[in-house]
Amino acid sequence: MNYFSEAKTLLKENIREYGMYIALAVIMLVFAIQTDGLFLSSRNISNLLDSAGYIAVLAVGMTLVIVIRHIDLSVGFLAGFLGAVAAIFLTQMGVSVFITIPVILVFGALIGLVNGVLIAKVGIPAFVATLAGMLIFRGALLQVTERTGTIIVNDDGFNAIGNGFIPSLMEINGLHLLTLLVGVVGILFYIYSEFSTRRDKMKYGFEVMSIGLFITKIVLISAIIAYITWLLAGYNGFSWTVIIMLGVVVIYHFLTTKTVLGRHIYAVGSNPEAAHLSGINVNKITYFVFGSMGMLAALSGILFTSRLQSATTTAGTLFELDAIAAAYVGGVSSAGGVGKVTGAIIGAIVMASLSSGMNLLGVGISYQYIIRGGVLAAAVIFDVMTRRKRG
Numbered sequence: 001m002n003y004f005s006e007a008k009t010l011l012k013e014n015i016r017e018y019g020m021y022i023a024l025a026v027i028m029l030v031f032a033i034q035t036d037g038l039f040l041s042s043r044n045i046s047n048l049l050d051s052a053g054y055i056a057v058l059a060v061g062m063t064l065v066i067v068i069r070h071i072d073l074s075v076g077f078l079a080g081f082l083g084a085v086a087a088i089f090l091t092q093m094g095v096s097v098f099i100t101i102p103v104i105l106v107f108g109a110l111i112g113l114v115n116g117v118l119i120a121k122v123g124i125p126a127f128v129a130t131l132a133g134m135l136i137f138r139g140a141l142l143q144v145t146e147r148t149g150t151i152i153v154n155d156d157g158f159n160a161i162g163n164g165f166i167p168s169l170m171e172i173n174g175l176h177l178l179t180l181l182v183g184v185v186g187i188l189f190y191i192y193s194e195f196s197t198r199r200d201k202m203k204y205g206f207e208v209m210s211i212g213l214f215i216t217k218i219v220l221i222s223a224i225i226a227y228i229t230w231l232l233a234g235y236n237g238f239s240w241t242v243i244i245m246l247g248v249v250v251i252y253h254f255l256t257t258k259t260v261l262g263r264h265i266y267a268v269g270s271n272p273e274a275a276h277l278s279g280i281n282v283n284k285i286t287y288f289v290f291g292s293m294g295m296l297a298a299l300s301g302i303l304f305t306s307r308l309q310s311a312t313t314t315a316g317t318l319f320e321l322d323a324i325a326a327a328y329v330g331g332v333s334s335a336g337g338v339g340k341v342t343g344a345i346i347g348a349i350v351m352a353s354l355s356s357g358m359n360l361l362g363v364g365i366s367y368q369y370i371i372r373g374g375v376l377a378a379a380v381i382f383d384v385m386t387r388r389k390r391g
Helices: 003-013 015-034 042-067 075-091 097-122 126-145 156-163 177-203 211-233 240-258 260-270 272-277 282-308 319-329 341-360 365-390
Strands: 150-152 310-312
Touching: 015 341, 042 075, 042 211, 042 240, 042 260, 042 282, 042 319, 042 341, 075 097, 075 126, 075 150, 075 282, 075 310, 075 319, 097 126, 097 156, 097 282, 156 240, 156 282, 177 211, 240 260, 240 282, 240 341, 260 272, 260 282, 272 282, 282 310, 319 341, 319 365, 341 365
Parallel strands: none
Antiparallel strands: 150 310
């Protein structure tokens, strides 16, 4: 099989995974042309990634929830409520930011665990259990913010999470050195990971792509990482929001692809009955996934509150729908068992790119909602069609 025919076959067989990357590239190219390059400016790309951060974190957790054939509607207002609790800790109770953040994350994990118990142990449908949670946390958010309406956070350390950037160390031709170093480390880590995965597949006799196509893939992805790093280094560098988002992706990517727990999550999503008969504790997997979702909702609330430097009565509104949309656009299957956390991040960036590009073009908010809804519908139709062809 020659180079081009192999590339065509690989693209056809993995269209679900590669389709979202192609869609993102097309969206960025169209907006770059329409805005005379303004869309791809350092400032806009930095703002775009920062605005996607709190939804991307939620989308990672939501991907795993959908993979095991459930849904979580409570995460939006849970994020808003826990963000407000963090603001109260910092402003009214005088708690240190180094204590506040871990405590809020633990709160989120415990609340998510309660959802998991209600769904797996009690047997309440996930839609109903999390809808109840959505209403509860909506009321709780209004309760804690009703006196002032908005809780202003003046803690510089906390606010830096959503608005600050990693230190520069020094500048080289106007480029932030530390950001360039982080980009280089990211590229090296990606290359190592790809070679390690390829070596393991060959060791156990799995089919791998030809060395020519493999090198092309590595060069292409590394070039994209280098370009984004260069863009950000020319502005203020990597923001702490982006670093946290990347940290979440790396941890959950490792968890889902390199551990027994990750394999069990996908086994439960593919066929819960078969997973149970094979000895997997389906209830424990459900507890973990929903506990993880609660913790990521807490992190999302922290990122959002920090970005606004305040907690408001409307925080968390529609977050859960944005996260679900990002997960589906990122390639998760509505039938369960299929979906990658890296795809969730790409999905979140796709949705943020649409909003950013349309804002730059002055598209009305009503049309923005219609277009984003159309993109989500197209992603689900694409999922159904690809599954039908494989079936």
